[in-house]
Amino acid sequence: MSDEKIPTEKPQSEEKPTGHEVTLLLMSRRGFLRAAGFAVAATGLGVVTGCDTPPAEESTGALPTETVPVRAQYPEVPYAPIVPPPADVLVFFSPHEAQTVEALTARILPGTPDDPGAREAGIANYIDKLMGFNEGFAEPTYRQAPYAQTYEGDTPPDQASPSNQYQTVWVSKDEIDRYGFQSLLTPREIYRAGLKSVDSFANQTAGSNFVDLSEDQQDQILEAMSKGEASGFDNPSAKDFFARLRDDTINGMFADPAYGGNRDMVGWKLIGYPGAQRAYTPHDIHTEGPVRPPQSLAMMHQFHPGQLANSHVAVPVSGTEEQRPEH
Amino acid sequence: MAIQKKVDVVTVGAGWTAAIFAQILTEGGYNVLSIEQGPMRWANPDFKHNHDPLRYHIRHAMMVNLGRETWSWRPNPKAPTLPMRQYGSFNPGQGVGGAAIHWSGMNWRFLESDFNYRTHYIERYGENKLPAGNRIQDWPVTYKELEPYYDRFEYDIGVSGQTGNLNGVILEGGNPFEAPRSRPYPLPPLEVTIPSVIYADACRELGYHPFPQPAGILSQAYQDRWGNVRSGCLYCGFCTRYGCEVDAKSMPVNTHIPPALRTGRYEIRAHSKVIRVNLGPGGRATGVTYIDEQGQEQEQPADVVLLSGFTFTNVRMLLLSRSDDHPNGIGNDQGLVGKNYTYQHWHGVSTGLFEGRRFNLYMGNTSTQNVIFDFQADVFDHSDLDFVGGGMLFSTLGERDPLASVGSLPVTDEGGKNWGQGWKDYLRQNWDSVATIVFQGESLPYEDQFLDLDPVYKAADGQPLLRLTFDWHQNDYNMYRFIAQRADEIMKQMGPTRQKTTKELDPYNIHKYQSTHPTGGAIMGTDPGNSVTNKYGQVWDTPNVFVTGAALYPQNPGVNPTGTLAPLAYMAAEAIRDRFFRNPDRILV
Ligand SMILES: Cc1cc2nc3c(=O)[nH]c(=O)nc-3n(C[C@H](O)[C@H](O)[C@H](O)COP(=O)(O)OP(=O)(O)OC[C@H]3O[C@@H](n4cnc5c(N)ncnc54)[C@H](O)[C@@H]3O)c2cc1C
Numbered sequence: 039m040s041d042e043k044i045p046t047e048k049p050q051s052e053e054k055p056t057g058h059e060v061t062l063l064l065m066s067r068r069g070f071l072r073a074a075g076f077a078v079a080a081t082g083l084g085v086v087t088g089c090d091t092p093p094a095e096e097s098t099g100a101l102p103t104e105t106v107p108v109r110a111q112y113p114e115v116p117y118a119p120i121v122p123p124p125a126d127v128l129v130f131f132s133p134h135e136a137q138t139v140e141a142l143t144a145r146i147l148p149g150t151p152d153d154p155g156a157r158e159a160g161i162a163n164y165i166d167k168l169m170g171f172n173e174g175f176a177e178p179t180y181r182q183a184p185y186a187q188t189y190e191g192d193t194p195p196d197q198a199s200p201s202n203q204y205q206t207v208w209v210s211k212d213e214i215d216r217y218g219f220q221s222l223l224t225p226r227e228i229y230r231a232g233l234k235s236v237d238s239f240a241n242q243t244a245g246s247n248f249v250d251l252s253e254d255q256q257d258q259i260l261e262a263m264s265k266g267e268a269s270g271f272d273n274p275s276a277k278d279f280f281a282r283l284r285d286d287t288i289n290g291m292f293a294d295p296a297y298g299g300n301r302d303m304v305g306w307k308l309i310g311y312p313g314a315q316r317a318y319t320p321h322d323i324h325t326e327g328p329v330r331p332p333q334s335l336a337m338m339h340q341f342h343p344g345q346l347a348n349s350h351v352a353v354p355v356s357g358t359e360e361q362r363p364e365h
Numbered sequence: 366m367a368i369q370k371k372v373d374v375v376t377v378g379a380g381w382t383a384a385i386f387a388q389i390l391t392e393g394g395y396n397v398l399s400i401e402q403g404p405m406r407w408a409n410p411d412f413k414h415n416h417d418p419l420r421y422h423i424r425h426a427m428m429v430n431l432g433r434e435t436w437s438w439r440p441n442p443k444a445p446t447l448p449m450r451q452y453g454s455f456n457p458g459q460g461v462g463g464a465a466i467h468w469s470g471m472n473w474r475f476l477e478s479d480f481n482y483r484t485h486y487i488e489r490y491g492e493n494k495l496p497a498g499n500r501i502q503d504w505p506v507t508y509k510e511l512e513p514y515y516d517r518f519e520y521d522i523g524v525s526g527q528t529g530n531l532n533g534v535i536l537e538g539g540n541p542f543e544a545p546r547s548r549p550y551p552l553p554p555l556e557v558t559i560p561s562v563i564y565a566d567a568c569r570e571l572g573y574h575p576f577p578q579p580a581g582i583l584s585q586a587y588q589d590r591w592g593n594v595r596s597g598c599l600y601c602g603f604c605t606r607y608g609c610e611v612d613a614k615s616m617p618v619n620t621h622i623p624p625a626l627r628t629g630r631y632e633i634r635a636h637s638k639v640i641r642v643n644l645g646p647g648g649r650a651t652g653v654t655y656i657d658e659q660g661q662e663q664e665q666p667a668d669v670v671l672l673s674g675f676t677f678t679n680v681r682m683l684l685l686s687r688s689d690d691h692p693n694g695i696g697n698d699q700g701l702v703g704k705n706y707t708y709q710h711w712h713g714v715s716t717g718l719f720e721g722r723r724f725n726l727y728m729g730n731t732s733t734q735n736v737i738f739d740f741q742a743d744v745f746d747h748s749d750l751d752f753v754g755g756g757m758l759f760s761t762l763g764e765r766d767p768l769a770s771v772g773s774l775p776v777t778d779e780g781g782k783n784w785g786q787g788w789k790d791y792l793r794q795n796w797d798s799v800a801t802i803v804f805q806g807e808s809l810p811y812e813d814q815f816l817d818l819d820p821v822y823k824a825a826d827g828q829p830l831l832r833l834t835f836d837w838h839q840n841d842y843n844m845y846r847f848i849a850q851r852a853d854e855i856m857k858q859m860g861p862t863r864q865k866t867t868k869e870l871d872p873y874n875i876h877k878y879q880s881t882h883p884t885g886g887a888i889m890g891t892d893p894g895n896s897v898t899n900k901y902g903q904v905w906d907t908p909n910v911f912v913t914g915a916a917l918y919p920q921n922p923g924v925n926p927t928g929t930l931a932p933l934a935y936m937a938a939e940a941i942r943d944r945f946f947r948n949p950d951r952i953l954v
Pocket residue numbers: 377378379380381382383400401402403455456457458459460461462463464465466467468469470471472473605606637638639640673674675676678881882913914915925926927928930
């Protein structure tokens with residue numbers, strides 16, 4: 039339980055980063071620090087072995103055998119970047135895809151410069167960087183086959199039929215939602231296929247790509263998707279893709295600005311959420327309405343200025359004072 | 366495979382029950398090693414900058430890494446099985462301190478009738494009252510026997526609460542239905558949120574008995590008997606699914622682990638995952654095998670093996686560890702491992718919109734609310750009701766962060782549009798104007814509800830996943846319908862401008878978070894014919910293996926489990942310390 043820690047700079051990769059490594063490398067250039075274990079011996083406590091290192095950067099997706107360092111095989115949830123990733127460097131989407139995501143999310147949470155919505159908050163940037171990590175799996179996901187396939191009616195298709203040449207678990211269409219996330223596709227594949235379907239549905243019903251339609255036409259498309267009435271969506275279904283877009287819009291809009299969305303904390307200002315605060319008084323709890331201007335992770339006071347606080351979390355060690363709002 | 370130096374006691378994981386055993390056994394002079402799959406961590410530095418709901422709440426940073434191991438599920442033995450690929454129903458933890466780092470701190474004692482459930486119901490209502498196909502049985506331990514351990518645990522961790530029953534005397538403002546306690550709570554209750562105050566008023570108007578949630582979170586600064594000095598709660602709003610940065614939430618790393626380490630007889634080996642219990646001559650356990658940080662298999666000899674890796678790991682280890690003496694796994698000579706798997710109800714039953722008000726519900730934590738026990742267990746008469754059991758109704762939790770709450774808006778029965786300009790305006794006006802009444806209720810064991818090894822899906826260790834076969838039964842649907850009506854009436858009394866009540870219970874799904882209170886599977890009982898272990902968690906057929914935690918519960922009462930599994934651990938650890946080693950092959954009585 040000693041406070042003694044050895045700050046170490048994470049070694050920088052000499053290789054050119056591939057798309058999905060960019061977010062993490064950005065963090066390491068900015069001084070991604072880690073705690074190198076716990077030097078408990080100094081205080082005469084018992085022995086604590088095993089130390090903390092940053093999350094691994096790669097996953098193979100398939101289930102590997104356990105013969106290499108375990109944490110290299112199973113990436114943990116990444117930490118928030120120190121500074122928001124730049125919106126003008128796409129790590130996954132093509133420019134057209136990014137524009138389409140922006141247009142779609144801007145109808146879920148519309149905005150203007152005076153009353154920011156998804157576009158102004160940078161949601162497309164948030165989702166692009168989300169796709170940059172581990173195939174878009176921000177959280178550890180079990181990915182071993184067999185996967186589920188759904189059927190309608192009372193009886194599942196014959197397991198031995200030629201259409202079941204891949205090992206499949208047949209689940210009734212009415213029951214599948216009870217089992218949670220079961221997609222064979224990675225989030226990257228879901229976005230790539232979903233965005234294609236949006237454009238083909240837009241072309242088929244309104245004669246051009248989604249981004250070129252009027253807001254009313256765009257709303258009609260989203261409406262059809264949300265009700266599962268848009269044709270041409272296969273995997274992901276229109277409904278699932280709409281739900282995915284809406285979830286990611288919410289996450290980007292209301293997560294810490296460090297993740298690339300919620301720019302200038304516009305999401306929090308919209309609903310009156312003060313973000314990352316360290317304390318409220320009993321009096322605050324019994325007060326209605328705002329008691330504190332919003333504050334992001336980067337603006338938080340350090341517990342021990344000058345000492346590395348949480349050394350494996352990406353925060354600036356000094357300079358937080360100036361960024362704090364007047365109040 | 367290397368063979369490590371032998372220890373007296375090896376524990377699977379360094380969660381809360383393991384920490385309690387470590388403190389008591391090292392104090393008694395034994396050396397204890399905890400093999401923990403996750404990282405080492407402390408409030409300082411690990412929790413000092415974690416106020417990031419995306420990483421901790423939405424992406425489950427502190428939970429068992431599902432890429433490595435998950436659980437599969439099917440609703441009944443005839444239905445198809447699929448693995449839980451991403452988090453849903455429950456959130457078991459990994460890392461030193463276990464799930465008791467990111468728990469909510471709701472700290473309860475069970476009621477006296479929870480311990481003699483079967484006898485109680487049969488005596489009061491007759492044999493036919495209990496639902497068909499049930500496996501309900503009495504606990505092998507009574508409330509009275511456990512009371513001194515409840516008391517010690519609550520003083521060791523500093524529980525905040527309002528005493529309701531002190532040695533049989535009912536005290537104003539507390540829970541009048543609680544079992545008698547020998548001392549008051551060590552600390553006064555936490556603050557509660559604004560809607561909780563409205564809720565308490567409404568409950569009193571309806572003749573119910575509201576009281577503040579007892580919490581394993583300090584309402585004031587506290588120094589425990591080991592000298593741990595801890596701050597009172599700062600109501601920061603980052604509590605459940607986070608570690609506490611000021612040590613106000615009671616966690617193994619600010620309670621039992623520091624004194625255990627100080628003896629010099631406790632070691633925690635982090636990033637190491639136990640894959641089986643090793644068995645030797647005569648079917649005794651000889652230690653465990655684990656995979657170390659480098660991915661290498663290691664053998665750890667020990668005199669006693671403590672299965673303290675949470676309900677699921679405990680049952681899985683029993684089933685996976687086999688020898689000629691135990692062809693179906695440890696404790697499974699009678700085929701009882703995996704039986705009596707139960708869960709818990711946790712549903713937001715009624716939601717009220719209070720237009721024009723702003724509750725600041727992002728403050729506080731998941732123990733800053735008021736509760737009623739008027740519909741708990743058999744506190745109310747079931748003679749004319751079509752179910753047994755009940756649960757607690759409470760309102761309204763704090764730490765409501767936008768990521769986890771805006772998605773469920775608007776509050777409407779008509780399925781209002783949940784995107785677009787109208788939705789945005791709704792969020793602006795109403796995001797923080799919502800109160801909820803939540804039901805947490807009991808879950809009973811049935812023949813068609815159990816844990817076993819999955820025949821298809823495997824974990825990264827190459828061994829089968831644990832499979833859950835579980836769904837709600839008729840008793841659950843009936844109980845829920847009755848409780849939902851009560852919640853609806855209370856919400857009406859609270860006076861919202863709009864109200865939505867879910868009147869019927871949906872079938873169980875593994876998709877939605879409900880609670881991390883899966884129980885049973887290695888239950889304790891009075892003899893090997895009705896249980897896997899005795900009341901100390903000692904496995905009948907392998908006496909040097911002990912099981913801890915909620916896996917021991919024959920059925921699950923209507924409150925959170927930790928307040929009771931901790932005292933059980935005290936009782937068992939003392940029995941091992943004081944009596945086991947004299948006669949290590951004997952069953953303790
Ligand atoms: C979100 C959440 C909220 C909760 N809120 C409450 C509450 O308000 N009130 C309440 O009473 N309870 C609550 N709980 C439950 C509470 O956390 C548990 O009851 C308690 O932690 C159980 O203690 P344990 O020792 O059995 O397991 P844990 O504390 O979970 O410890 C188990 C440890 O074993 C490790 N482990 C597991 N398998 C292996 C393996 N194979 N090898 C090595 N290590 C392994 C795990 O990594 C973990 O560290 C909550 C839980 C969660 C997740």
